[in-house]
Amino acid sequence: MQWISYLLLVTFYVFVTGCGGGSSSSKTETDSKYTIEYKGLQFYHKSLEQSDYKLSPLIDSEFNNLSSENRLIVSNKLLSTLFFGYPQSILEEKVNSGSFLSDLKEGLDDIQIDTDLLESSILDENIFQQSPWGEQEAVDILARFYQMDSLDRYFLHNWIAYILTQTIMFSPAYELESSHTPNITQVYNRIVNLLNEEAGMRYITYIHMSSEDNWRRFRSPEDNGREMLEIFTLDMDDAHVPIAGKALQNWRLDRDSDTLVVGLNHNTQKLSLFDTDLYTGDDFYRELVKSELFVNGVTSRLIDFFFPNYTDRKKDEIKSKLIASHPESWQDILLQIIFSKEYLLYNSRAKSAEESFFSLAKKMDFKHRTGTFHQFKRALEGMHQATMKYKLGKLQRVPLDTLSFVSYYKYVREELLLSVSNPEKLDDYTSWGRQGWSKKFIEDDGIDYTNLSNKESLSLFIEYLFKTLVYRNPTSSEFQMFFNHMLEGDAGREEFTCCFDMFEERDDMEKQNKARFESKSRVARVVLEYLARLDDLYMQKEVN
Numbered sequence: 001m002q003w004i005s006y007l008l009l010v011t012f013y014v015f016v017t018g019c020g021g022g023s024s025s026s027k028t029e030t031d032s033k034y035t036i037e038y039k040g041l042q043f044y045h046k047s048l049e050q051s052d053y054k055l056s057p058l059i060d061s062e063f064n065n066l067s068s069e070n071r072l073i074v075s076n077k078l079l080s081t082l083f084f085g086y087p088q089s090i091l092e093e094k095v096n097s098g099s100f101l102s103d104l105k106e107g108l109d110d111i112q113i114d115t116d117l118l119e120s121s122i123l124d125e126n127i128f129q130q131s132p133w134g135e136q137e138a139v140d141i142l143a144r145f146y147q148m149d150s151l152d153r154y155f156l157h158n159w160i161a162y163i164l165t166q167t168i169m170f171s172p173a174y175e176l177e178s179s180h181t182p183n184i185t186q187v188y189n190r191i192v193n194l195l196n197e198e199a200g201m202r203y204i205t206y207i208h209m210s211s212e213d214n215w216r217r218f219r220s221p222e223d224n225g226r227e228m229l230e231i232f233t234l235d236m237d238d239a240h241v242p243i244a245g246k247a248l249q250n251w252r253l254d255r256d257s258d259t260l261v262v263g264l265n266h267n268t269q270k271l272s273l274f275d276t277d278l279y280t281g282d283d284f285y286r287e288l289v290k291s292e293l294f295v296n297g298v299t300s301r302l303i304d305f306f307f308p309n310y311t312d313r314k315k316d317e318i319k320s321k322l323i324a325s326h327p328e329s330w331q332d333i334l335l336q337i338i339f340s341k342e343y344l345l346y347n348s349r350a351k352s353a354e355e356s357f358f359s360l361a362k363k364m365d366f367k368h369r370t371g372t373f374h375q376f377k378r379a380l381e382g383m384h385q386a387t388m389k390y391k392l393g394k395l396q397r398v399p400l401d402t403l404s405f406v407s408y409y410k411y412v413r414e415e416l417l418l419s420v421s422n423p424e425k426l427d428d429y430t431s432w433g434r435q436g437w438s439k440k441f442i443e444d445d446g447i448d449y450t451n452l453s454n455k456e457s458l459s460l461f462i463e464y465l466f467k468t469l470v471y472r473n474p475t476s477s478e479f480q481m482f483f484n485h486m487l488e489g490d491a492g493r494e495e496f497t498c499c500f501d502m503f504e505e506r507d508d509m510e511k512q513n514k515a516r517f518e519s520k521s522r523v524a525r526v527v528l529e530y531l532a533r534l535d536d537l538y539m540q541k542e543v544n
Helices: 002-017 031-035 060-064 068-081 088-095 100-107 115-122 136-147 153-166 181-196 201-209 212-217 221-233 238-247 281-290 292-306 312-324 330-338 341-346 353-363 372-382 402-417 439-443 454-469 476-486 509-531
Strands: 251-254 259-262 271-273 276-278
Touching (some): 060 068, 068 341, 068 353, 088 100, 088 454, 115 136, 136 181, 136 353, 153 292, 181 212, 201 212, 201 281, 201 330, 221 251, 238 281, 276 281, 312 330, 353 372, 353 402, 476 509
Antiparallel strands (some): 251 259
16 A cells, blocks of 8 residues: 555654654664665665675775875775865875775774754854855865764765765755745755665655655656656656556645645556566665666766776776675765776876865865855856856766856966965954964974075975965976076075065064965965965876
């Protein structure tokens, strides 16, 4: 009976979202947990071990055998993909540990973030602007990635939810009149909560497809049925659409507050689809996600997202390996992709704006003001990379037409690289002077300038900035360009030109420190101005 399925869905959803109160014994790690199912649809799934991956992972020994420059490229590629970054000194320590990849992977299974403190800070209007306009729900999600300070299990689940909601599969589509800003939170938070409970990807999708949020995108039985077939199974057979529409005949989005209504006039005629019999809309959604067509479809969607420049033949090779591992959780596909040799060594693509922003912010100890993430969200729209806005998701993950890329470049250059936080404004979150990279970014460069000449000191500082942002050392011609601009005098006796003296001496120590910071900041701004113009900054690079 159809009412039984809805009762089960509601009961299970209340449990996983925590709406029913405290934890229960059913959440303990027992084998019986992973046998709970509804008409063959299993609720929980353990994620695959890395040893079960068929898409070959890059392992520590192989990573350690790379050149120092390639280790930087790979580590930054992986971290920026995850919207994360470390200051250069910390990153080099982790990279040289001998177990960088396995440590990072293990960290994603741990719980380190204080979620109570995190979530309360995001909603604190003294720290992050709260506004009834501008899709605050999406702004909060962006702010969360900035605030999360550890790559742990909670971070991973938020990242997975973010990736999925950028795609055609789960986009809340707030650009539509029938979609409302709470749908952003409902779609996103539901994925995070279900991931926290180890729900499988089939069940998560089943819940989403039968939700009001999904019906706000595709609003009639035929439209919804067609889109679910095309999106999740890549089934373009028009003959299947009337079958789906018939099964969904009693489902509709009512015009009164755009509310999903499931009527009592459900179909009673036996229908055939997915090599089985079905009657109702619930049957349609459930059998769709149970089919192997579903695994093929969602795997294809995510391969397109991470390997946009690969040929169809190469994508099919990757898909075959992923499917051969029998993925049942989103982690099984996503982590298998981003830890693979194929992705870390050979894939090359443009970084998304989120990959650039969050990794740079972590590296440069970027300080935000209250309105930073409202500004970032608007900037994403100007880049045509808006988060969770489009009905069909981001068909191009990184649009590279002239206008889109200029907007991308302008934001990175002006708001990240050339914006310096005023140390005197750190306690004033409303001040524009607070926004920018902090004093710590250039002071904690790990360089001992004692007994170094001006030229040697400048060389090491420029090298530090290059390695931090574009993961390589400057070329001789690049070094010379900066020397010509910042140094003067005979070889071996170079002096800093006006405004670039990082070692200026004054009688007043406080004034001396301030002058040295300002001079070093000018050096950094010139170098960063140059780096902002390099494609290295905007690319996930392959390893040569």
